[in-house]
Amino acid sequence: MLEATCDTAIPPTRVQEPPVRREPPVSLATRLGYGSGAVGAQIFRDTPALILPIYMITVLGIPAWMAGIAILIPKAWIVFCDPLVGGWSDRRAASWGRAPFLGAGALLSGLAFVLMFSAPDFASPLASAAYMSLAFALASTAYSLFSVPYLSVASEMSESPRERTTILAYRLVFLAIGVAIGAGYALPVAQWLGDGWHGFNRMGLLYGAVCLVSMGVTWATVRRTRLITLPRPEGATGKGDILALWRNRSFVSLSTTYFVALTAQGMTYTVFGLFFLYVLHDAGALAIVNVFAAASVLVAQPLTVWLSKRFSKRALFVTGVLGWSLFCLSWITAGPTENAWIAAHIGIPAPSMALMALRGFLWGLFNSMYLLMALSMLTDTIQHDRETTGASRAGVYSGVFSALEKVAFALGPAITGVLLSLGGFVGAKGSGTVPQSSAALTTLVLCFAVYPAVLKALSLIAFIRYRGD
Known part of the structure; x- marks a missing residue:
């Protein structure tokens, strides 16, 4: 009777956990x-x-x-x-x-x-x-x-x-x-x-x-x-900032990879026009490639956002870098005989302009994918630092990342200029083109398609140490 009374008087209680707060989009x-x-x-x-x-x-x-x-x-x-x-x-x-x-x-x-x-x-x-x-x-x-x-x-x-x-x-x-x-x-x-x-x-x-x-x-x-703002703690500037960035291994890994990848990209941009003038002999195709590369961004961004909900940012970043490198290498085969080879061996008619458009679109798509993931992972490394140290260093992180980007786009052209000079490439004074030796044209192809593709793929070695998503 007492047991029954106790059970009635003191019913079991359920401890309710506080509701999970969801941040509004x-x-x-x-x-x-x-x-x-x-x-x-x-x-x-x-x-x-x-x-x-x-x-x-x-x-x-x-x-x-x-x-x-x-x-x-x-x-x-x-x-x-x-x-x-x-x-x-x-x-x-x-x-x-x-x-x-x-x-x-x-x-x-x-x-x-x-x-x-x-x-x-x-x-x-x-x-x-x-x-x-x-x-x-x-x-x-x-x-x-x-x-x-x-x-x-x-x-x-x-x-x-x-x-x-x-x-x-x-x-x-x-x-x-x-x-x-x-x-x-x-x-x-x-x-x-x-x-x-x-x-x-x-x-x-x-x-x-x-x-x-x-x-x-x-x-x-x-x-x-x-x-999101935080009060600035002691030592949040100067030497403390540099040490915090250096201790953030994911940031060091990401920024190193990004720097090398952009240096490779800067090499390609330097000789983009020269490749179409001297190798393809078709300056009009350059406009086609640029238009479709720009248009690919409209597809790449929603696609990458959708994929990021199913795959890790690391995987998408690596995919973007390797995809860019692959299509960079594909320019070796570009030319008047490419569509004939495809028609003869695959049986599909492939007009030259269609191949240029497709190559530009996919090249731009992979470029957009790796760029979006790089910026997104940068914000992740900033959040990690904010949660770990309690300091707001988003500006310092962004400043260093931006500076590395500018140095990379200056270093790429400098490397390419030296390689072209060593290969015997002769500059044109005024408008038009001047005859180039076969060695110079080979160097031009290497600087546009091969060296950047290999360098960008090798940049992923530094990415091994990245520990984010």
Whole structure:
């Protein structure tokens, strides 16, 4: 009776666990607003790289060697500027947030872009070179104020690795638009808007406005977006930052792999046009490849996001690198006999333009896949550091990663230039092409298709130490 009474009086209780808090997904408007900044950022990065040498040599009358030095000095400065901006934005993240840096970077980048293409008519080429070097240095600094916090924000918009991958996918779609506008149309737009200095100046005004608006949308978006922020602990700057980055083995592994891979990619970009002129003898095919490579981004980003829910980021990154290397090697077989060989051995008619389009599309798809995974894993390494140390170092991580990217894209062309010279390749003065020896053409093919493919595949050796997803 007592036992029954006790059972009735004291019923068994169930301890309820607190409900799992699910972070709400980032809204579509925020994703679009964040991603839109990539249009202006990519225009700012690509247009000076491709157009400034032409503008300085053919419009301002600066000797080629002097123009090269004038461009090299700001590039050397930016290697130090990016980490400095990253550290500065980290120190102010809790009090100011990232938005003020984005706003200042957007405004100054738009103005500096105009400044670069508004050079006064100096009597001395040295004075013109000094002006362009200073203008490019100011423009590069302004761009760092935007680009470094822009990458940092991606790691602070969500705690979810999958959500960050989706956010970055939107960014890369807008990036493809920026590539088309900057790399594809800057020179034709300048020529269409006027002759000589006036055409370049008007192009600078137009593109500067596009940069300002595009980056400004991102500033306005981040300004009203709640980010993950942490108070800055003792030792969170200077030597403490460097030691934290070095101890983050996954970051060291990823950044080393990314650096080597981009160096290989820079080698390919250096001789892209030369390959189509001297080997394929078809400059028109270059436009086909570029268009389909850019279009592949629209397929690659949703596809990669979908695959990332089923496979690890490591696996997709490796797939992207090896796929890029494979299609880079495939250019060895490109040429007028390729479609005939396919028709004879496989029995499928393959027009040359269709093969170029397919190769460009798949090459671009694998490039987009590995790039998205690299940026997504960067945010994962930043989150790991944040959870491990309690410090907010997203700016420093992004600054170092961005600086390595710039060094890689400078090192790739330098290596290629040396290899071409050793192979006997002769430069053309003015427009047109000059006859090349068979050894020079072989070197050109190796620099475009073989060396970069092998180097990029070998970059995965450093990736073995990556311990993330």
